[in-house]
Amino acid sequence: MLTIDSSKIEGFQTSFGTMTDLLYPEGFVLGGGWTYEHGYFDHPLDWENEQGYRYYLRIPVYVVKGEMQEKDAIVRLGKPFVIKHEFRTKNDPSADIGVVSSLVNQFSEPLPTDDAKIGEEWSSRARQIVAKIENKIETHLLESSSPK
Template sequence: MIPVSSRLENKIFPLHELEKQLKPLGYDIGGNWDYNEGSLDYKMADDDGYQFIRIPFIAQDGQLDSPGATVKLGTPFILTHKYQAGVEDHADNGVIQGSINQFQAPEDPDAEVPDKYVEKGQRLIEQVENILL
């Protein structure tokens, strides 16, 4: 995991507005959310694992599943999830492999991030800053 210093840190936004602005770019609410915290995730690649940008947030006003909820953004970071080898050997296309991986625990949820994705991630965070700030 590589934290990315950002002007987004500690900024407060309506969650609905974040989704409206960032979903068209490919960001989604990550699957590990609860009523008080979550993240916006962007899958950059699936090169020997999945490379993501994650922008964590906590509920500031209301619960995340409530209309009008506002959130406070945390420090964005770049991470690689590396999945277990061999599980998808019999699933030779992306759709089947993706559906297997989504239910499989990562072999290494904090694998080393290749340099090219660090640079790409930093550029993508700058893009989000320019859109939101």
């Protein structure tokens, strides 16, 4: 994991609906495994690669009031970071054989990752995306604070 320090998005707080309006058009999705209290907005960084692994910019999101995915829930962003997620492109050699085990063990074991090898290319892309989100948030704050 490689954290993106000194980001202006850390601590930004607004409604979940507004947050998704800001992040989804930029290619972020609310990653699987979220709970009603927290989750992660994920953005792939290596969309053109076919190497069997993926790098993601991940922004933690915490619910301050309400529940995740409620449009009016109040959420706060955490410190963004880059992760390397490897997945198998072939059969899992540790998988059990048989009909029953295929019904129970449907997912392969994750591959070990070496987060220390997150390269400058992915760090640079992540920082560019974070800068774009910072600008969108600043624009949103200016627009929402100006008299109508």
